[in-house]
Each structure stands twice: as C-alpha cells, then as structure tokens.
Amino acid sequence: MERYINEGQPVGSRSLSRDAGLNLSPATIRNVMADLEDLGLITSPHTSAGRMPTASGYRLFIDTLLTVKPLQQDVIQQLRDDLDCLGSPGELLETASRLLSEVTHMAGIVTLPKRETNVFSHIEFLPLSDRRLLVILISSQQEIHNKIIHTPRDFTHSELQAAANFLNQRYAGNDIARVREALLREVKETRERLSQEVIDAAALTELALEAPKKRRKPVFVTGETNLMDFSELANMEQFRSLFETLHQKEEMAHLLDRCIESPGVKIYIGEESGHRALGQCSLVTSAYSINDRVAGVLGVIGPTRMEYERVIPLVDLTAKLVGAALNHKSLPPI
Amino acid sequence: MERYINEGQPVGSRSLSRDAGLNLSPATIRNVMADLEDLGLITSPHTSAGRMPTASGYRLFIDTLLTVKPLQQDVIQQLRDDLDCLGSPGELLETASRLLSEVTHMAGIVTLPKRETNVFSHIEFLPLSDRRLLVILISSQQEIHNKIIHTPRDFTHSELQAAANFLNQRYAGNDIARVREALLREVKETRERLSQEVIDAAALTELALEAPKKRRKPVFVTGETNLMDFSELANMEQFRSLFETLHQKEEMAHLLDRCIESPGVKIYIGEESGHRALGQCSLVTSAYSINDRVAGVLGVIGPTRMEYERVIPLVDLTAKLVGAALNHKSLPPI
DNA sequence: TCCGGCGCTCTCCGCCCTAGAGTGCCAATT
DNA sequence: AATTGGCACTCTAGGGCGGAGAGCGCCGGA
Structure with missing residues (x-):
C-alpha cells in the first residue's frame, strides 16, 4: 500500500523484495500476493504487471492498518492563524477550503452551515x-x-x-x-x-x-487544478468529467450531506461515493459542529492513492477549528 | 480562415481547391498561399502540412474581412430575460458571465463595476x-x-x-x-x-x-471546463497553465482593465494579451457603462480559432444589456 | 513456511515502413 | 500575366515488429 501510494505504479514482488526491507524473496511475496488477490484486496491491471490495491484493499488498509501522522507544527499554526477570525461563515469556509487544498495539493471542498437551525x-x-x-x-x-x-x-x-x-x-x-x-x-x-x-x-x-x-450556493470547491498533477487522472476525458462532477454543486451537496450524520472523519473510496467520475478519487471528510450540533461538512478530494495518514488529521483539525471559529462568534441577541 | 476556424486542421491547397468552390487548381492556391506566407499572414506547422493563420492573419481577418452575423432571436431573448432584474451587480455580472460561457461554449469573464465612482x-x-x-x-x-x-x-x-x-x-x-x-x-x-x-x-x-x-473579488470566470472541448488546447500541461492563469484574478483584472478605455468590442489574439498561457486563446471583450461612464469589462475567452462573427455581437449585446440593467437601477438617495 | 528456478506473458519503446496529404518549382497553356 | 498539370520531395500518422524489462505462476527442494 505505502509503496503504491508513493509511486503510483503497480508493485511487483521482485522490487518489493529488493526495496521494502522485509527480507523475503520475490517468490514468497508472490505467494502472499496471490492470496491477497484471492481475497479481493489487490489486483493486477494485466497478467504480468505488479499489483495495485482495490477499493476494498484501501478500505482494509485505512480501517485497520493506517497510523496517522501528527501534523507539522507550522501547518497547525497556519490553520489556526487563517481560521481565527474572519467575517462571515461563508468567508471562513472558503478560507478553510482554500487551506485544505493548499496544504494537501489536492482539492478542498466545504458545505456551508445548514440553514435549518437559523435563528x-x-x-x-x-x-x-x-x-x-x-x-x-x-x-x-x-x-x-x-x-x-x-x-x-x-x-x-x-x-x-x-x-x-x-x-x-x-x-x-x-x-x-x-x-x-x-x-x-x-x-x-x-x-x-x-x-x-x-x-x-x-x-x-x-x-x-x-x-x-x-x-445560497451550498458548496465551495477549491484547488481543482491541483488534481491535474496526478498522473492517474491525467487524461482529458476523465478529467473533464471529474471537473464537471465537482462543479455540479447540488450533486456534491448531496454527497457531502451523507457525511453529516456524525462528527469525525469519514472516507469514501473510489466509487463508494456513487459517482462514476470519482472512480479514481477518494473523499476525506469531516463534519463540523456549531454549538454541539453538526452544521456542515468539509474535506478533501484527491486521487484514491493519497497520503491518508497526513490528510486525515488535517481534515480533522480543520473541522474542529472551523467549528470553534463559528461557535465562538454566534451572536448574542442585539 | 473560415475553413481553419471550422476544422481546426491546417488547410492544404488541394482540399481547398476541391471543397471551397473557388474553381481554382491546387497549384494556383499554392502560389497565393506562398505569397500570404511571405506576408506573415499564414504559416505551416511543418514542411508538408497545410497552412494555418498567424496572429497577424487573424488580426487582418477580423479587422477587415469579417462580417458579423446577427444573433439568433432566441439567444437575444434569453439574454434579455436573464439579465433583466437581478439583485446586486455582483449577481448580475455573474449571470452575465455564465450566459456568455453557455451561449458560446467557451469561458465567460467579467469584472465588477469599478469602485472609484462609488457614491x-x-x-x-x-x-x-x-x-x-x-x-x-x-x-x-x-x-x-x-x-x-x-x-x-x-x-x-x-x-x-x-x-x-x-x-x-x-x-x-x-x-x-x-x-x-x-x-x-x-x-x-x-x-x-x-x-x-x-x-x-x-x-x-x-x-x-x-x-x-x-x-472584493475583482473578476469572475465561468465555464472554464468548456475549453476542454477544443482539441488545440487538449493537452494537460498547456491546460493546467491556462487554468492557473485564468484563476489568477489579479492578473486577469489587469488584462481586462486594458480594455476599459472605451466602449465597444475589443479583441486580443493569442499572445497579444501578454500571457504565455493564453497563446492559443483569444479574448473578446467589451466594456459596459453605467451612466455613460465605462464601469467594467466583460467578455469571452476561447481558442484563437473561434467563430468571431458570432461571438462579437454576443459580447456586444451582453455588455449593453448589463449596462442597461445597472443603469436603470442606480439608487436615488434615500 | 520459505526459497530458487524456469518458462511464460505483458507493456514499453525504438525502429522501420507505408499511405496520405501537401509543398515547391517548372514548363506549358490560355 | 494568370493559371494549370506534372514531378520530385517532405513530413506525419499509424501499423507492425522485436527486444528489454518487469512480473507472474508453478514446482520441487530445503
């Protein structure tokens, strides 16, 4: 998994044996890989290529194997500074989206606070x-x-x-x-x-x-252009449909609303999101709360092959900071 | 010119002789083409390819040969309806940009009214x-x-x-x-x-x-994704820089400000705009006026090879309608 | 349970070749 | 003087070929 996430190329037994520090021969690795393939966790694009993770492979990896890395101090500081005190919730969330996309070099996405509880x-x-x-x-x-x-x-x-x-x-x-x-x-x-x-x-x-x-425009998407850097998305046709999907605000709003039930980070891998165009992408989201009630969702869209261990804590922290910023300034009656 | 604008492929003497209804042999056309090439109006991408217009070729074509086509009634009606009466100038101009991009299948761009004359x-x-x-x-x-x-x-x-x-x-x-x-x-x-x-x-x-x-965000750009349809822009690298240029709002604002001197349609062809990434693009703009004073600019960005005869009257009309809509509702003092 | 070896299979890449379109130039025609 | 037909040449796109590299499955042995 780690190797594939870094390189983006199918991983073969030989190179894994050589570089991964496992002290296992290619043959052994091949055997294990065959088992993993039977379990549906990895797959190979063609007969004599290496293996790459399937959606369920990612799922298992994220749910059980992943250990998140703590965020770097300077990133934390940047988030704190930029999300501290801005005019309207709209601006705050636009900033949050921008920050998410800048820090991850992927696309940031946010929904505005739900209007239902508007007083x-x-x-x-x-x-x-x-x-x-x-x-x-x-x-x-x-x-x-x-x-x-x-x-x-x-x-x-x-x-x-x-x-x-x-x-x-x-x-x-x-x-x-x-x-x-x-x-x-x-x-x-x-x-x-x-x-x-x-x-x-x-x-x-x-x-x-x-x-x-x-x-109201329900959704902000930022930094879509960052996604052009990822080779697995780098063909025009795919890209176009990806962009169009991202800009269908209502669709995106629906998708994100499904993450809104509970706080905490949620991850959609590939077509789990229900969109064809997002087949090669993952969505890492977290709901943010105002006054202890879930109000909206923010997150990151990037290639399935992303560094989850960094992205997850980032999304988590951003959601918390946004919640705090919005909480803090709920208006007392005039 | 017409042929190249339609097909997007270099035009050769033979096919032109066959299809263009000129009753001239390929050889004759070749001779004329050689002259045009000496004048710097057309060029060929390689020795044995057809010819395509240079920037000065477009310039000459637009300035002297082009006859604009009147807009279709339904388009006119759509513009009138949608630009009639909307809330703020911001919304109005966003709508204008959206309309421009939808009707042309290219990208729409607008600047908000200048703040200088703000009373x-x-x-x-x-x-x-x-x-x-x-x-x-x-x-x-x-x-x-x-x-x-x-x-x-x-x-x-x-x-x-x-x-x-x-x-x-x-x-x-x-x-x-x-x-x-x-x-x-x-x-x-x-x-x-x-x-x-x-x-x-x-x-x-x-x-x-x-x-x-x-x-204030000085510039709206809409429908960028439409540009993906044009084959001459269809490679990732070029596209990325194009998108990034379009999203550098300040840069775009500067560029558009240069069109602001006088009302009427202005056209920048390729690198005339001064941006590398816009080398394959043209910008058709018109300033709009409030109370007879030029207030902002709107227009269309598309491939150099665009149907100017349709785009020009469209931009022109849109600018006039936007001006009228903004004019009409300047507020009397409270 | 792990390993080495063998034969097989893909893709990628460079190379060559051909078909097609177009060019420039020249001599002939109107 | 304008136009044309003819000819040799050039360049690209695309298909086929073959070798290198990476990887696989399987099998027998430790």
Whole structure:
C-alpha cells in the first residue's frame, strides 16, 4: 500500500523484495500476493504487471492498518492563524477550503452551515425608492442577509421602523421558519383585531424571509487544478468529467450531506461515493459542529492513492477549528 | 480562415481547391498561399502540412474581412430575460458571465463595476456585542456592503443612531473616498470645537469605509471546463497553465482593465494579451457603462480559432444589456 | 513456511515502413 | 500575366515488429 501510494505504479514482488526491507524473496511475496488477490484486496491491471490495491484493499488498509501522522507544527499554526477570525461563515469556509487544498495539493471542498437551525436575531428595513425596500436580516449564525424586495405600496420611514421594532422585540431568538409560520398564523386568526402596523409587518416579513434558501450556493470547491498533477487522472476525458462532477454543486451537496450524520472523519473510496467520475478519487471528510450540533461538512478530494495518514488529521483539525471559529462568534441577541 | 476556424486542421491547397468552390487548381492556391506566407499572414506547422493563420492573419481577418452575423432571436431573448432584474451587480455580472460561457461554449469573464465612482448613499450601524459593530453601507451603485468592525469602545444604540444620522444627512451623494477625506480633514482642523458625536462618527466611518476595496473579488470566470472541448488546447500541461492563469484574478483584472478605455468590442489574439498561457486563446471583450461612464469589462475567452462573427455581437449585446440593467437601477438617495 | 528456478506473458519503446496529404518549382497553356 | 498539370520531395500518422524489462505462476527442494 505505502509503496503504491508513493509511486503510483503497480508493485511487483521482485522490487518489493529488493526495496521494502522485509527480507523475503520475490517468490514468497508472490505467494502472499496471490492470496491477497484471492481475497479481493489487490489486483493486477494485466497478467504480468505488479499489483495495485482495490477499493476494498484501501478500505482494509485505512480501517485497520493506517497510523496517522501528527501534523507539522507550522501547518497547525497556519490553520489556526487563517481560521481565527474572519467575517462571515461563508468567508471562513472558503478560507478553510482554500487551506485544505493548499496544504494537501489536492482539492478542498466545504458545505456551508445548514440553514435549518437559523435563528432570527434582528431585522432592519431601509426604504429605497419605487416601492422597493432593502431588508437586512441577521441570523444567530453571524450571517447577514441583504435582500431587496418589491412591496405592494410605499412605506414611510417610521412605519418601517415600527414594523422592525415589532418583529425584533417579539420574535428575536426564534427559528426563522417558525417566525414565518407564527406570523402567518397570527395574522390569519386575529386579523380584525390587529393594527395595520402588524399586518404590514407581516406582509413585509413574509417577503423578507421567503427567498434566502434558494439563493445560497451550498458548496465551495477549491484547488481543482491541483488534481491535474496526478498522473492517474491525467487524461482529458476523465478529467473533464471529474471537473464537471465537482462543479455540479447540488450533486456534491448531496454527497457531502451523507457525511453529516456524525462528527469525525469519514472516507469514501473510489466509487463508494456513487459517482462514476470519482472512480479514481477518494473523499476525506469531516463534519463540523456549531454549538454541539453538526452544521456542515468539509474535506478533501484527491486521487484514491493519497497520503491518508497526513490528510486525515488535517481534515480533522480543520473541522474542529472551523467549528470553534463559528461557535465562538454566534451572536448574542442585539 | 473560415475553413481553419471550422476544422481546426491546417488547410492544404488541394482540399481547398476541391471543397471551397473557388474553381481554382491546387497549384494556383499554392502560389497565393506562398505569397500570404511571405506576408506573415499564414504559416505551416511543418514542411508538408497545410497552412494555418498567424496572429497577424487573424488580426487582418477580423479587422477587415469579417462580417458579423446577427444573433439568433432566441439567444437575444434569453439574454434579455436573464439579465433583466437581478439583485446586486455582483449577481448580475455573474449571470452575465455564465450566459456568455453557455451561449458560446467557451469561458465567460467579467469584472465588477469599478469602485472609484462609488457614491456614498446611506450608512447604518447595528451594535452587536463585545465592541463589535455591524456596518451597512449603501452606495449609489445599488451595492450593499456589510462589514463587522471592532470598535475601541462600546457605543449605545442612540449614539450610533446619531452618528448615522449625521453622516447620512451631511455626506449623502458624495464619493465615498471623498467622504473619508472630508471627514478626516474636518476632524483634524476643528477638533476642539466638535461634539463627541462627530468625532465618534468619524472614527466609525473611518473604520467602516476602509476595507471594502480589498475584499472584493475583482473578476469572475465561468465555464472554464468548456475549453476542454477544443482539441488545440487538449493537452494537460498547456491546460493546467491556462487554468492557473485564468484563476489568477489579479492578473486577469489587469488584462481586462486594458480594455476599459472605451466602449465597444475589443479583441486580443493569442499572445497579444501578454500571457504565455493564453497563446492559443483569444479574448473578446467589451466594456459596459453605467451612466455613460465605462464601469467594467466583460467578455469571452476561447481558442484563437473561434467563430468571431458570432461571438462579437454576443459580447456586444451582453455588455449593453448589463449596462442597461445597472443603469436603470442606480439608487436615488434615500 | 520459505526459497530458487524456469518458462511464460505483458507493456514499453525504438525502429522501420507505408499511405496520405501537401509543398515547391517548372514548363506549358490560355 | 494568370493559371494549370506534372514531378520530385517532405513530413506525419499509424501499423507492425522485436527486444528489454518487469512480473507472474508453478514446482520441487530445503
């Protein structure tokens, strides 16, 4: 395994006997290799070539034989520095992806924090002109959404102020989706008794809270070009489909969502990911958590033949640092 | 030229005589080709191959022989629909880039509007916690900037309100850079006579206006993978350097800035762009204008051998539509 | 359980050869 | 003067061939 991961060429009995320091003759190694082949752990591309690991070979290797190497101090420091304190979660995660790809010389991939648990924290309305309105919505995840909405009529500055105050006082701290529901229900039930203010606020908020789901880009991929360095991926056709797969954000989001159940590092080898184009690739991921709840996933995509013992701790640490950075700055209510 | 652009193979006298409908024998064509080669307009990759255009050949062709084809109605409609009314200029331009790449099956590239002419329109401060402050800055270009700044001390809600009011009343409509300068000057000159409010507002604004320049990503590139379809670019090494060049945003920004002087379509052929990696590529660009002032550039990157007669009108129209969309929605003061 | 040896099988690489397309030049024709 | 046909030459792409190198399976022996 180690040899193949380093060289990328099928490994033969003779050269292994010579270089691996096992003090075994080629013949012995051949016998063992034949057994391993029967077990489906290794395979040879053609009759008289050396052996290379199969997917299950990798699986066994990673699950039972691998001992991870501790990260180098300077890498740890770089991660800490760069992931310390950045503006939005989006920027933070983009940085994380970039770091992953730079350190591993492979591709980094991240999903943004899940929106489900998004808590309404503060809203602000600014009138523009022509029945248009700038809505600024702050969620507890440090996220700031700007949105321009078209309103059925013009509102005065003070009307908007009043609506914002109403919403902020009444609903801060609740889940955004719930706020919407509650507002709808309340208006429906007690329409006649409500002041125009409340009804207007409801209409506005309805518009304001509606869209942010579909706007978000769920996935960042970085450093795809690094993958061109790997000889086993180096033909155009394969590469093209790989790139296209990587850029199908929704597909990738699905794939990564499958890693989200529990924290800790997960590894998909080759077609375990369910994508043809990733047949020669592995995906090393880890979920990151905010407030002890799994929020998103980040990881590395590279050739199956990658240095897992280095990549695994790196992904692990990055996920932890991202989690910490996001945790630390969840916003107290305004 | 037409033949080479279609086929991508050097064109020989014999096949040209056969297929081009010129009623000339190969020998005649050879003679003419020899002349053209002496003029430096065509060249052959090796002794007994056909001829292909040089950069100056393309230049001459584009400048004097080319007749553009009108765009197909459905393309025009698609552009109009998709570029009609989108949120921020950033989104609009990203869409433009995507459209360019989809329609041409090449790569689209855009720069965001220049920030220089950015007019201060409205500012708002929201206190977060821990001496942190959310600044919402609206410029006349419909752009909304969010920024979190760390302040030297905590401010109360009403202090912030006062500061914002001061700034909005006093400086709305001025260039952002000028606002900064004016504020600095004023505070310096008349420090003792100013209320604490003004000084605080100055400090805040100083912080608030400082960063947005460097945060922006100056360039979007879309559809790079489309370029993999072109056989003349289809080797890994070349491709890699092409991709890397395309992703060096600053480099690309520089390159595109050179097209910004005047509106209208500009074309860079091969190494005219000054980039080795773009030797096999052409860049078709057009500047777009907001309020009759050139604001940014958009265009298409593809193989030198591209269908200029289709690409040119497409880039032209896209630039005009983007300009119109941005123009239309410059914000009146709040 | 390990090893040495033997015959066999692949791939890779360099070499040669041929077919095909194109060239340059020259003399002949219109 | 423009055009053409003819001829010898050149270069590439692609197929076939053969040797070198690496590896394999199997078998008999320690």
